[in-house]
Amino acid sequence: MHRGSSLRPAVHIMTPSTSPRDVQRRHFLRWLAASPLLASAGGLSTFEDLIAQEAPRRTFDDLVTTAQEALDVFDLEKVAASKVPLAHWGYIMTGVDGEETQANNRAALERIYLRARRMIDVSRLDTRVTLLGREWPSPLLIAPAGSQRAFHPDGELATARAASARNHLQTLSTVTSTAVEEVNRARGEPVWYQLYARPNWNGTVALVQRVRDAGCPVIVLTVDLNGGSNRLTVERYGRIDERDCESCHREGGRADPVKPMLRGLPTGSRGGADASMTWDYIHQLRDITDQKIVVKGLVTSEDAELAVGYGVDAIWVSNHGGRAEGSGRGTVDALPEIAQAVAGRMPIIVDGGFRRGTDLFKGLARGATAVAIGRPYLWGLGAFGQEGIERVLEILTRELEITMRAVGTPSLADIGPHSIGVD
Ligand SMILES: Cc1cc2nc3c(=O)[nH]c(=O)nc-3n(C[C@H](O)[C@H](O)[C@H](O)COP(=O)(O)O)c2cc1C
Known part of the structure; x- marks a missing residue:
């Protein structure tokens, strides 16, 4: 094939x-x-x-033979599809079950239209956003994604260099294939760190301590995979990849090399999240660190209320890009109830299917403070390494700016529910 x-x-x-x-x-x-x-x-x-x-x-x-020739992020998807090993491509693209949730992330965005106002001075745009005390020039963020060296030899370092070149916030995955200290050096400042709770509490303590020592100001606790996930596409791609996976994946007699951030942690440290986790976990984390805490993976107003009550610093609305539960609901459709529950008390980040500047605009209009991307920058990485990611960030930034001018919203503060509609 x-x-x-x-x-x-x-x-x-x-x-x-x-x-x-x-x-x-x-x-x-x-x-x-x-x-x-x-x-x-x-x-x-x-x-x-x-x-x-x-x-x-x-x-x-x-x-499209160079990053600069890509006109939209889908151009980079096509190039990456031809370069990234099949099994790893399956890991990028997989959702769960029949991919309904992943598809609905896009479908929900496509159902929304823009309400363009004319004759407004849009000669100067303001896209600055403040997140947890730090100002960024753009509301476009880089979501955490594991194992990036599976997509390009430079992996997370390419992502960090691209984030640095274009000055975007990057969050590093627990299962990064490059250690946080190296990534921070490449980024030129500490990144946010995404945490999958370790099955062993001492493991979590050690991991949080390490990223705190590395200077990471924020822990992003991902809570949408605690119950596991039913990923079929990645299985299928793995079966048709005829390469010898063992030659890379086997290390020191292990079936899979231990990720750099998990090396040396107390036993049981290869697993994913902890199925017994409840909201008390936020208090436990608070007791061991003074870093800000963001909860990633919320999709309901009830959980947003709880997050506020438990004193988290920001909410990340996400269904893991349709790779967690098969809810079937696009994240942009979860935003209004969450924005209403939060009522401006903390920033809201959203991700899931955002592929164009118009999509970013719709997320912001629905109440997000900032919008993160997952697969699109991995396509850029797989296609052309650092340059590919930079091109993705450049394309989406330009598209957002065009959209803001077209709709008559010169600053992010001008974008709101009145800027969009649904048929
Ligand atoms: C290949 C891949 C790996 C991911 N790894 C992680 C991870 O380690 N931790 C995490 O919180 N989210 C992870 N995610 C989810 C992303 O952070 C993000 O929520 C999702 O990709 C956004 O949807 P999008 O890909 O449609 O933009 C991963 C996503 C992909 C595609």
Whole structure:
């Protein structure tokens, strides 16, 4: 099977047969086909042969050979699909069950339309946002994603360098393939650190202590995988990948190398989150660290109220990009009830299916303070490393700015529920 072929509609670029230039060329070819010169050269003899030879079909896919040539993030998706090993591509793309939740993240965004106002001075834009005491030039954030060296040899370092070059907030995954200290050096300042609670409390304490010592100001506690997840697409891709996975995955007799942040932690430290976790966990974390605490993976107003009550510093509305539970609900549709419950008491971050500037705008209009992306920057990484991620950030920033001008909202504060509608 051609890798990523399902992502590659075979769109052929053909010069319209009615264009004057084309007509001229066809005339020339017809003349050439009839010419004794060609007959004596042997080989091609018919007009059709010449056309086939002269106009090799190019596809749109061939047009993106550098990061800068990508026009939207989906261009980078196609390139990454052809470069990232199949099993790892499956890990990026997988959702759960039949991918309904992942699809609905997009569908919910597409149902929303923009209400563009005219004749407003949009010659100067203000996209600055303040998150937990720190100002950022853009509300576009980089969500945590594990194992990034599976997509490009530079992995999390490429992400950190791109985040640094374009000055975006980056959150590093617990299961990063590069240690936090190295990532912070590449980023030029400490990143936020995403925490999967360890099955062993002492393991959590040691991990939090390490990232605190590394200077990370914020712990992002992910709570949407505590019950496990039913990921089928990644299984399927793994089965059709014919490479020898063992050669990379086996280390010191283990079935899988231990991730750098989990090395040396008390036993049971390879597992995921803790199924027994309740809201008291926030208090436990508070007792061991003075870092800010963000809870990632909330999708209901009830949980938003609890988060406020338990004193978390920000809420991250997320369904893990449709890779956690099969709720079927797009995150942008969860935003209004959460924004209402939070009532401005803390920042709200959202992710899940955001692929265009218009999508970011819709998230902000629904009450998010900032919007994070997962797969799009992994596509950039898989396609062209650091440059690919920078291009993703550049494209989405430009698209958001165009949208803000088009809708008549010169600053983020001007964007609100009045800026959008749903049919
Ligand atoms: C390959 C991959 C790995 C991920 N790893 C983590 C992780 O380690 N921790 C976490 O909290 N979320 C993880 N996520 C979820 C993202 O942080 C984010 O919620 C999601 O990707 C956003 O949806 P999007 O991919 O549609 O933009 C991962 C997502 C992907 C695609």
